[in-house]
Amino acid sequence: MxxxxxxxxxxxxxxLTLLPFAVGAQWLLNMLIFTLMYASLASAWNLVGGYAGxxxxxxxAFFGVGxxxxxxxxxxxxxxxxxxxxxxxxxxxxxxxxxxxxGWIAMRTRADVFAIVTITLLFITQTLAFNLRxxxxxxxxxxxxxxxxxxxxxxxPFYYAMLALLGLAMSASFYVRHSKIxxxxxxxxxxxxxxxxxxxxxxxxKLIAFAASAGITAMVGGVWAYYVGFIYPQFAVDPLLTxxxxxMTFLGxxxxxxxxxxxxxxxxxxxxxxxxxxxxxxxYLLAYAAIFLIIMLFLPRGILPTITDRLYRQGKHGEGSxxxxxxxxxxxxxxxxxxxxx
Amino acid sequence: MHALVQAVILGVLTGxxxxxxxxxQTLIFGIMKVVNLAQAAFVILSAYLTFSLFTLTGxxxxxxILITTPVLFVIGVATQWTLLRPLxxxxxxxxxxxxxxxxxxxxxxxxxxxxxxxxxxxxPGYENFSWTxxxxxxxxxxxxxxxxxxxxxxxxxxxxxxxxxxxAIRATVQNPxxxxxxxxxxxxxxxxxxGLGAATAAAAGAVFGMISPFNPGSHYDxxxxxxxxxxxxxxxSIGGSIIAALAxxxxxxxVAALVAPIWSDFSFFVVLLLVLLLRPRGLFGAxxxxxx
Amino acid sequence: xxxxxxxxxxxxxxxxxxxxxxxxxxxxxxxITALIGPxxxxxxxxxNLITGYLKPDSGAVRFGGHSVKNQDPARLYRLxxxxxxxxxxxxxxxxxxxxxxxAAGCSWRGLFGAxxxxxxxxxxxxxxxxxxxxxxxxxxxGELSYGQRKLLEFAAVLxxxxxxxxxxxxxxxxxxxxxxxxxxxxxxxxxxxxxxxxVEHDMQLVMRLCDPVxxxxxxxxxxxxxxAEVQVNPLVLDAYxxx
Numbered sequence: 085m086x087x088x089x090x091x092x093x094x095x096x097x098x099x100l101t102l103l104p105f106a107v108g109a110q111w112l113l114n115m116l117i118f119t120l121m122y123a124s125l126a127s128a129w130n131l132v133g134g135y136a137g138x139x140x141x142x143x144x145a146f147f148g149v150g151x152x153x154x155x156x157x158x159x160x161x162x163x164x165x166x167x168x169x170x171x172x173x174x175x176x177x178x179x180x181x182x183x184x185x186x187g188w189i190a191m192r193t194r195a196d197v198f199a200i201v202t203i204t205l206l207f208i209t210q211t212l213a214f215n216l217r218x219x220x221x222x223x224x225x226x227x228x229x230x231x232x233x234x235x236x237x238x239x240x241p242f243y244y245a246m247l248a249l250l251g252l253a254m255s256a257s258f259y260v261r262h263s264k265i266x267x268x269x270x271x272x273x274x275x276x277x278x279x280x281x282x283x284x285x286x287x288x289x290k291l292i293a294f295a296a297s298a299g300i301t302a303m304v305g306g307v308w309a310y311y312v313g314f315i316y317p318q319f320a321v322d323p324l325l326t327x328x329x330x331x332m333t334f335l336g337x338x339x340x341x342x343x344x345x346x347x348x349x350x351x352x353x354x355x356x357x358x359x360x361x362x363x364x365x366x367x368y369l370l371a372y373a374a375i376f377l378i379i380m381l382f383l384p385r386g387i388l389p390t391i392t393d394r395l396y397r398q399g400k401h402g403e404g405s406x407x408x409x410x411x412x413x414x415x416x417x418x419x420x421x422x423x424x425x426x
Numbered sequence: 427m428h429a430l431v432q433a434v435i436l437g438v439l440t441g442x443x444x445x446x447x448x449x450x451q452t453l454i455f456g457i458m459k460v461v462n463l464a465q466a467a468f469v470i471l472s473a474y475l476t477f478s479l480f481t482l483t484g485x486x487x488x489x490x491i492l493i494t495t496p497v498l499f500v501i502g503v504a505t506q507w508t509l510l511r512p513l514x515x516x517x518x519x520x521x522x523x524x525x526x527x528x529x530x531x532x533x534x535x536x537x538x539x540x541x542x543x544x545x546x547x548x549x550p551g552y553e554n555f556s557w558t559x560x561x562x563x564x565x566x567x568x569x570x571x572x573x574x575x576x577x578x579x580x581x582x583x584x585x586x587x588x589x590x591x592x593x594a595i596r597a598t599v600q601n602p603x604x605x606x607x608x609x610x611x612x613x614x615x616x617x618x619x620x621g622l623g624a625a626t627a628a629a630a631g632a633v634f635g636m637i638s639p640f641n642p643g644s645h646y647d648x649x650x651x652x653x654x655x656x657x658x659x660x661x662x663s664i665g666g667s668i669i670a671a672l673a674x675x676x677x678x679x680x681v682a683a684l685v686a687p688i689w690s691d692f693s694f695f696v697v698l699l700l701v702l703l704l705r706p707r708g709l710f711g712a713x714x715x716x717x718x
Numbered sequence: 719x720x721x722x723x724x725x726x727x728x729x730x731x732x733x734x735x736x737x738x739x740x741x742x743x744x745x746x747x748x749x750i751t752a753l754i755g756p757x758x759x760x761x762x763x764x765x766n767l768i769t770g771y772l773k774p775d776s777g778a779v780r781f782g783g784h785s786v787k788n789q790d791p792a793r794l795y796r797l798x799x800x801x802x803x804x805x806x807x808x809x810x811x812x813x814x815x816x817x818x819x820x821a822a823g824c825s826w827r828g829l830f831g832a833x834x835x836x837x838x839x840x841x842x843x844x845x846x847x848x849x850x851x852x853x854x855x856x857x858x859x860g861e862l863s864y865g866q867r868k869l870l871e872f873a874a875v876l877x878x879x880x881x882x883x884x885x886x887x888x889x890x891x892x893x894x895x896x897x898x899x900x901x902x903x904x905x906x907x908x909x910x911x912x913x914x915x916x917v918e919h920d921m922q923l924v925m926r927l928c929d930p931v932x933x934x935x936x937x938x939x940x941x942x943x944x945x946a947e948v949q950v951n952p953l954v955l956d957a958y959x960x961x
Contacts, residue, residue: 139524141463188701193706196461197661199523201698202464207650208695215688264829267812271820274809281769282821283795283878285829295559323646327531330524330675370535376528380521517808 089341093254100247104240115240119352120246121304125325126332126344127253128221128300131293132332134338135260137273138195138290141326142202145209148299148321150175150305155226155315156219156233168310169245172303174301179302180295187294191287194276206323213317225316228309242311249307250345253300257341270339293379324368331376346387351375366395432675433683442572442702443633447648448655448667449579450626454598456599456662457619460510460522466649467530468624472498472631473640474537477654479546487548487632488570494628502624503528506617537642539710548635571633578629580670585622599662610631618705647691654698659709671707719723721781722747722882722913723799728767729937731761737763739937745882746898749903750914752928752945754921760937761917765884770794771799782881796823800875801884806867810860814851814870817859818842821874832929839847841877849873849903865896872900876907883907885916891925900925925949933957 106231124149133139146407153175158168190201197322213220220226233241268289271279280286309315329344333349337343355368383390447469454462472494477491496538509529513521514680547553558563586592597605598615606612632650634640651674659670674694721744730738730859738760745751751792753761755819765803768779770791779786781799789797819838824831834842846852849869849940852863859870868888875883885904889897901923904914918924931948933941935957941948 137520139520141523141527165508189702192702196522197522197657197702197706199463199527200461200657201702203527204650204653204695204698206647208692210646211688211691247863262833264824264831264833266835267816267820268829270812272810274811275807277791278803278807278809279820281771281791281795281801282874283792283823284820285826286792288829323531327528365537367535369531370539373528373532373535377509377525377532380525380528382511384514384517384521390650 085357092342097247097251100358101244102238106242109163109170110239113243115353116358117239117243117246119348120243121308122332122352123348124246124250124304124330125254125301125329125344126336126348127165127250128256128297128341130333130338130344131258131297132290134333134340134343135266135269135273136290137192137269138198138294139330140202140294140297141199141291141330142206142209143301144321144323144325145202145206145330146179146301146316147305147325148213149179149211150302151309151315151320152176152213152220153302154309155228155284156305157330158229159227160229161309162231165231165233166241168231168306172306175306176299176303179201180299183295183298184291185242187291187298188287191290191294199423206321206326209253209266210317210321213321220317225314227314228312230313231310239311242307243308246304249304251323252303254341254345256300256311257344260293265292269293270401274280293392300356301360309311324372327372327376331372331379334376334379334386335383337388337390340386340388341390428561429683430493430680433679435562435564436568436683437676438672438681439568439572439671439675440501440637440679441545442575442653443568443630443637444651444655445668445671446575446578446626446674447630448652448659448671449582449664450653452654452659452662453582453595454623454663455628455656456619456664456675457595458495458506458510458524459519460624461653461656462620463523463649464505464530464533465623465627466645466652468483468498468501468627468646469631470616470636470640470642470645471533472628473548473635474541474546474631476632476635477546480548480550486550487636488574491629492531494632495625497628498612498628498631499621499625501621503617503621505624506620510615510620511653530649534642534645539625541642543641543643545639545641546635547639548632550636553636571637574633578626582626591615591618595622607638611669612689648649650691651694654694655702656708657698658701660707663708666708720744720780722782723915723961724778725764725768726778726780728764728779729775730763730767730772731775734764735938735944738767738774739932741934741938742930743939743942743950745913745915747881747913749907749930750818750908750928752924753915753917753930753934754919754924754931755934755940756834758936759934759957761934762886763937764934765801765886765917769799769884773958784819795878795880798881799884800880800882800886801876802868802871803888804886804890806864806871808859808862808867808870810858812859813853813856814859814862815842815846816871817874818845818877822877840937844876845873848906865892868892869896869899872903880912882913882915885914885918887917887919889918889920897923 103116104113107116113282117292123144129140129143154168157171170226186205190198214223230239260269268279268286272286272290305320307321326335328351333344333348334347335350336345336347386392427599447465451465452464454460475494475497476487479485479493480487509525510522513525554566555567556563586596594605594610597608597610598612604611647675655674656667656668658674659666659668673696677693677697678690681693719834723742723745725743728738728741729736733869741764753764755761765773770786770789773788774895781794781797786794786797802933812820813942814836820836820843822838822841841866843855846855851866851869851873854866858866862870872888885954888900897920904927907915916928929944931945932939933948933954940953940957941951
């Protein structure tokens with residue numbers, strides 16, 4: 085089973101690495117860049133919203149911080165063009181460090197208070213972006229130095245940067261799943277008080293997830309800023325971004341490795357193709373909200389867990405689904421649960 | 427000094443309006459343990475409805491409350507019944523946050539489509555009228571809004587104390603299991619309770635529309651303030667949220683007057699963080715940790 | 719000699735209700751002590767106060783001689799004081815084996831290590847073997863029957879090798895076979911040196927398993943002694959039968 089997972093990942097990333105050479109059209113590369121961007125964002129969100137069960141509604145704030153960091157540092161010159169990419173890890177670490185005190189206060193009590201703090205954080209960050217004009221350019225926006233990449237393959241470095249970040253986000257997700265941190269987070273999500281009561285280091289694991297999530301999100305924001313070249317506060321710190329991340333994670337399946345990625349690969353192309361027909365962002369808001377509510381009602385567990393559930397049930401066909409005392413070990417059960425765990 | 431007292435007066439009046447909105451929010455939380463992130467969106471919706479009623483028929487905003495209150499009540503009940511009730515109980519508290527958030531954003535999107543994003547305000551002609559009381563300005567609309575808030579809070583109190591629904595709600599808040607054993611229909615209580623909470627947004631919306639310009643995106647600012655208020659007051663305590671609303675009204679107003687209006691929003695955030703840092707259960711709240 | 723657990727004039731009010739009112743008792747090491755009393759006498763509240771889930775209004779709690787008032791449950795757990803809940807709280811999404819692994823705790827280094835190390839699995843399986851749940855090791859804990867959950871919860875809190883285990887109604891709602899199983903495991907662990915404080919309503923179980931028996935009524939201790947004595951204590955009879 086472990087082998088199958090690695091193979092899938094290898095094929096997936098291998099194909100994506102080669103893709104830019106097969107794809108000629110700029111618009112297609114552009115769409116792929118945004119797909120990878122959202123896949124990374126959703127995977128990062130999943131760390132704290134999926135595994136820990138703390139739905140952050142303000143992650144766009146970290147995205148904006150990363151975006152503005154790049155914009156401010158590279159306002160004029162970008163050196164050979166690759167410098168901003170190399171500085172990303174610093175931005176990520178910086179954002180992670182800054183997020184710790186915020187996360188500590190926000191996660192002190194319970195998930196709904198956490199949501200409250202994160203929404204407020206988002207709003208405050210957007211307000212600051214609009215108002216600290218000397219630093220952020222205010223409503224006029226801020227430009228980022230143009231990269232001296234060749235025009236016909238301009239998008240490629242950004243594509244690979246996003247792909248790298250997706251790899252990072254998924255690695256973090258994978259690591260969490262297979263470490264005690266992940267086990268602790270799942271316990272926290274299931275029953276935080278009980279987890280506390282059996283000695284789980286609740287605060288530490290929540291903060292680790294939150295910081296990692298914030299750091300990755302900020303790095304993605306940085307690449308985005310560099311790519312689009314000119315950022316406005318309402319797009320750098322955009323609630324639509326948050327709902328996008330959340331929606332994709334829920335669609336694909338929370339607390340799974342591939343769920344957020346699947347969600348992104350479904351929704352981003354769909355959104356881009358509708359963009360030509362519909363245009364205005366208010367429609368996105370309504371559409372995203374409507375899709376989200378539909379998913380909540382009809383596919384609450386998301387795509388991947390629903391599929392693995394079906395497989396599990398087929399495997400169990402003919403036996404009861406409740407194990408009674410002294411149940412015998414069941415190969416199918418074990419394997420099915422392992423699939424669900426991947 | 428004059429500016430300070432003026433700010434305090436303004437703050438108290440504003441706080442009165444917040445109190446009405448916050449009490450609806452607190453009520454919903456008390457019954458369903460759900461933080462309704464769409465509460466501010468309901469207020470903005472009501473503001474737009476009032477705006478339309480006013481511009482199309484000339485109906486006075488204060489009178490339109492008679493129409494918008496039942497409308498918001500129905501919307502609240504429908505929202506709870508179709509979107510919140512189907513959630514699985516073990517995940518309900520996490521998911522209802524996201525669901526109400528989606529409702530808020532959906533409302534924002536819908537309003538933006540219907541009205542576009544230009545700022546509107548309701549101007550029945552008397553919105554700038556103020557009295558001068560010993561040298562201080564008291565804005566008439568805010569004053570009446572405050573009275574209206576008190577009136578509606580009083581009405582809410584009467585409903586909670588003296589009607590069957592109110593009794594059922596209070597019983598459910600205190601002990602859902604026992605309430606059910608006594609014959610309370612938990613699902614109806616949840617639906618009607620949510621409806622009541624949404625209904626409080628109706629009057630608040632009419633007033634809000636007169637006090638400040640608004641557009642579909644205004645609910646963010648408002649929900650951040652409301653959430654700070656209910657956390658400060660202690661999730662679940664209506665009395666606490668009223669006091670917290672007055673306090674934050676005053677704080678926000680003082681900061682706006684003495685520093686700059688922009689930093690008024692920031693002050694809410696700072697207060698929120700301080701409260702969570704120093705006294706997470708708020709001023710009057712019960713234990714904030716999960717169930718035992 | 720100081721008792722393993724000392725509760726000294728512990729009090730907790732909820733609004734006008736005095737759930738625990740100047741409650742005082744102690745639990746000696748190496749005993750299986752019962753905590754009984756009519757409904758509403760404050761037993762579960764006392765448990766919550768002792769284990770850090772509730773903050774007392776006044777009074778003191780000492781574990782192993784040290785004050786543990788205002789400690790949080792995680793710290794107490796690591797100090798050797800564990801408890802179970804009336805509702806059998808386990809982690810439904812984790813497997814049975816993982817429920818034990820998570821309760822076993824880990825070092826800071828271990829936190830970043832494998833989800834289940836070989837050592838974790840061996841220890842968990844050993845515990846499961848002892849409780850005859852080994853066949854269910856990989857089943858999601860949410861699939862277990864109520865009785866099995868209670869057993870799992872009990873097994874899990876033993877993983878940290880506690881000195882004192884507080885059991886909150888371990889046999890409530892389970893069948894006769896499970897009652898015997900529970901009793902068997904309590905005795906077995908007791909032989910290995912674990913002290914128990916058990917809230918129970920099953921009087922027959924209490925009488926044959928526990929000594930001493932502490933009786934609470936309306937938040938305060940009204941009797942403490944051997945089961946035979948307590949059984950005929952007029953105060954106790956009054957509390958259970960009286961108005």
